[in-house]
Amino acid sequence: MKSHGLKLAVAATVGLAFTAGAAVADTPKSGGTLNIVVGSKIPSYDGHIESTFGMIHPIRPFYSTLIRVNPDNPSSPVDFVCDLCEGSVPAGAEGGTKFTFKIRKDVKFHDGTPLTAADVKATYDKIVFPPEGVASSRKAYFKAVDSITTPDDYTLVFKLKHPTATFIPAVAMPFNFVYAKKDLDANGYNWHQRNINGTGAFTFVEHVAGSHVSGKKYAGYHHKGRPYLDGYKAISAPKMNVRLQAIRGGRADIEFRGFPPKARDDLVKALGDKITVQESDWNCVLLLTPNHEVKPFDDPRVRRALSLAVNRYEGSKYLSRIAIVKTVGGVVFPAHPLATSIEDLGKTVAGYNTDHAANIKEAKRLLKEAGHPNLSFTLHNRGVDQPYRVVGTWAIDQWKKAGITVKQWVQPTSPFYATLRKKGDFDVSIDFNCQAVVNPIADISKFLPTAGNNYANFADTELESTYDALLKAGDEGSQKALVRKYEKRVLNDLASQAITLWWYKINPHRSYVKGWKIAPSHYLNQALDNIWLDK
């Protein structure tokens, strides 16, 4: 076993080294079609309301964003470059409360309409100030924005209520697709859920439901010389094994989300240097979200018991062998300086104590005290293998050990979201907080009761005020203190949601796929304009 493991490690390392060395010397080649496998379906095409890779992997290449994470350095949380703006990303003026973007003059939508600042403003009006009844999943990231104006056709100004370090990373979110104002004005805010008209590197060819989305090279793309590919095809393959075999058999070139360690080992063993492996910590975590409007989950003692019953340390040790989860952490991406250490979490937050027997005992006590010693409920989950089903099954086993009986209700992606967003008829649901840009203060807005994508159905003014204070906090020390307070409120006092395990990203891909670099998020670096095929 050791010898085999060593061979795999060597093969992967050689693959990495070979790629790194070759990347320097290689000149991008044009042509070819990139075949991607995507493990989830597309709930809608609208980036402003969606939060799933099932949408962003096939649809992102049709759109541009105002700024983006540097595609050549996507691991950095601070390296942003202009996409639809000119020059470099602006620094905040007037004490960090005014950001002026100069819009490129050479950009056209795929239908031929020239892009102006009015289009970007209309886009951000939809994201930041959506009218009543219009969903915006990232509205909370822009709480500091006071106004958006366009002094002229190619200038866009964001005025903030107060300075905040979260603004630029929030603008760089890959979900902030820029739409044409005329489309929004003429067709309304729901039009983009089923229609596509962007300025991205590829134009829409077709979407065959359940099969694939394809795009072809946009000749008028504003980043000259790109894209290198003639086109791409995003093939829908919900089963992980199908995706794995597609890459192994050469039917697909890459999967952008990530495979578990076992799948990586199988691929490297089978294909050797024909496979290159890129790995990274992942700004993504699954949550256990109780529906506070359903009894007995309106009782914080019951919710806290659910968190206490989960042995995260054992999960980290064993689940990381079969799933794309690994790291124990709180609400903040564990690798970030603002994250709370495991030791501190163990002292202050229910479920993080390493003495799991004591946690179980406390969980049972809380349930008995709440009048539900034999609690039973249904766990709502998403029909995606990795890591949803694995983590769901693990959580059910953990709860069983605390005397809680749980059945699992799995739904495909679209009805899964319909249940979370509209029907709300679930007891406890698996949910996720997967963010693109590592931007902890913005990332933890997911836990705000008023966040558009918090499905726990509750209200809490203390949490809101703590977050408001956090947004305005200038120095790292006060930010840390406020994050601790916020985290304790979410995970312990309210136990409004529970964190499971943070993910670990493993991307094995065909070695002839060049130009793509792994990021700590499966949402980043998906424009595909920097990818080329060395065939």
Place this chain on the structure above:
Amino acid sequence: MTTAEPFIENNKIPDGKPLSVRFGRMVRAQPLGAAGAFVVLLMIFAAIFAEYITPYDPENSSYEFMLVGPSADFLMGTDQFGRDIFSRVIFGARTALMVGFICAIIGSSIGLVIGVGSAYFGGRIDLYVQRVIDIFMAFPLIIMALAIISIFGNGTDKVIIAITIPFIPRCARVVRSSALAVREMPYVDAARSIGYSHIRIIMRHIAPNVMAPFLIMLTAFLGEAILLEASLSFLGLGVQEPTPAWGLMLQGGTEYAESAPWVAIWPGLAITIAVFGFNLFGDAVRDILDPRLRANS
């Protein structure tokens, strides 16, 4: 009464012989059917006494024993969650049989009622009922089941509905064809002329005489239901974790087909043996109950 004695003579099963002798003759006459019956009985035994047979709780994970190969401690090895596969296969028989029997009995019983009713009343009722049946039968079983699952959602109860509904028209069509012949028999005419009610004629004179095709369909449905349940669970649309179900286990095992093949092999084998057993048993039942086959043999 006039047909009773030749029936016994033709089959050469004289009264009064000890049960063991009769059983031995039956096994010799239908060896494959006997093998099928053995599998069915074994499954039923496993399903009923699962708690006593299995060494571990099928839903309990022991993570330190993840993906352990077959051994004295774990006869069939463990799966990716460290659960004993032998225990899950045994408990899986319970899920398979529960779904199989419920779907087969309810589906064929409703089919019996519809088929007999349609044949007996005839005319427009028969015309309309048969056209509806045509519509249902236009879809392959799995497609129909998938469509129903997409409407009702997944889970054990929904799977039972999804499998039962496609069985109804299939049984109704077969039963109707037999009932059409029975309807024309002189004793049915006699019953009508005496003034017996429709219910009495159907229950006393027609239904008992279509029992042979009904039972054949029933046994055939058992194997089909098990296979369908496994297929739906394999596709992630049927029974959900952590419930032990063969299709679900097979699906989970595909990820480890190379490094831990036992995770998929055992549930796959269980499905194969169960369906094979039910099919052999069903064929034997058909051979015994179908007068034409009986005459040929």
